[in-house]
Amino acid sequence: MAAAEPKPPTGAAAARRLARSCWSAFWDYETPKVIVVKNRRLGIVYRAVQLLILLYFVWYVFIVQKSYQDSETGPESSVITKVKGITLSEHKVWDVEEYVKPPEGGSVFSIITRIEVTPFQTLGTCAESMRVSNATCDSDEDCVAGQLDMLGNGLRTGRCVPYYHGSSKTCEVSAWCPVEDGASVSQFLGTMAPNFTILIKNSIHYPKFQFSKGNIENRKGGYLKHCTFHEVSDLYCPIFKLGYIVEQAGENFTELAHTGGVIGVIINWDCDLDLSASECNPKYSFRRLDPKHIPASSGYNFRFAKYYKINGSITRTLIKAYGIRIDVIVHGQGSTAGTMDMGPAHTPQQNQQPKGPHAARPGGDMNGMTTPAPS
Incomplete structure (x- = not known):
């Protein structure tokens, strides 16, 4: 009679065997084997x-x-600007109230350097500009009455009339007449514009570190009335000549004044606040912001009108202004180890009194920003 075959272990027996194996392996000690290679190159x-x-x-x-x-x-920042200077055109003297737009003194403003004036416009009918698409005509049949071109100057009457000069004809429109290019006169204001002075008053605040500073020192004796910016000797006199700004941006002033353009004044406040507050100084850079090499988007101009009455009729002077737009851009980074457990350090406070040539003085808000701007 053949011997009986051993029965395979049941599930419970297999589980007990696995548990004993794991328990035994748990108390094993392992260590890597270290090999020391006697090789100088390696x-x-x-x-x-x-x-x-x-x-x-x-x-x-x-x-x-x-x-x-x-x-x-990205510090919190405020910018106040003020322009000073007078200039001449072929017909008159221009002061700040006329050539600076807008006059509020914000971080973005324009200085008009050339204008095209269309005087004595009144509401009536006149020839459409030849610059408008499909405005030229040979007879009344070429002009559709009631047609309105959104890029034109007015509503077409259906008549074909002689143009302002030459032998051409254009469709008549009901608009402010004469239209802009029919009687405009160009005037250049940029002869003395390079000597215009621009005060740029800037203050910044890093709320995380409660640190504030401004770009004007609290000096006495009318310092701001007699200084101009110099990177070394007068860093805290933020009064720039317009010609200096354009030159630092690498542009030709005469060309820019004729076509208009946008110049960025970049103020950078990168500050290591573990150092004295006198080491936190503004750095200025200048560059042109509009792409001058792309004719379709280069240059800068805008239009505005002055309204008045002549013999009871509303009349206006339309002005197309070319100018240099100034955009003051402020950025920076403040850093300190004072809020981290990295050993002895301090967190700069708004009222600390550092030493140095650009130190804040008692009584000045935001490290000297209470100094009044020259009137």
Whole structure:
């Protein structure tokens, strides 16, 4: 009689065997085997890699990037501007009230340098501009009465009339007449414009660190009435000549004054607030913002009108103004280790009194920003 085959272990027995195996393995001790290779070249490569990693963290991460510091970008900022100067055109003297638009003194403003004037416009009928599409005609049949061209000057009457000069004809429109290019006169205001002075008063605040500062020192003796900006000797005299701004932006003033353009005045406040407040200074840069190499989008101009009455009839003077638009742009980053557990450090306060040539003085708000601008 054959011997009986052993029965396979049941599920409970298999589970107990697995548990005993895991329990036994739990108390095992493992250690990696270390091999020391006596090879100078390999050792040099190994230590060089370690040194590079160490230098990366010490030099780039800690010294260059200052990653141990807490930082805040985009400071709260206010900008007040004031332009001074007079200039001449062929027919009159122009003062600030006429050539600066808008007059409020904000961070974006325009200085008019050339105008095209269409005087004595009244509501009536006249020839449409030849610049308008499909405005030229040979007879009345070419003009549709009641047609309105959104890029034109008015509502067409259905008549074909002689143009302002030459032998051409255009469709008649009901509009402010004469239209702009029919009787405009060009005047250049830019002869003395390079000597215009622009005061740019800027104050910034990093709320995270309660740090504030301005770009004007609290000096006495009418300092702002006699100084102009110099990067070394008069950093805290933010009075710039318009010609200097255009030159620093790499532009030709005469050309820019004729075509118009947009110049950015960039004020950068990158401040290491672990240092004295006198080390936190504004850095100015200038560049043209509109793409001058693309004719379709380069240049800058706008229109406005002056209204009055002549013999009871409403009359206006239409002015197409070309100018230099100034955009004051403020950005920066404040950083400090004062809010992190990295050893002794301080958090700059708004009222601290640093030492140095650009230090704040007692009694001045926002490190000297209470100095009144020259009137």
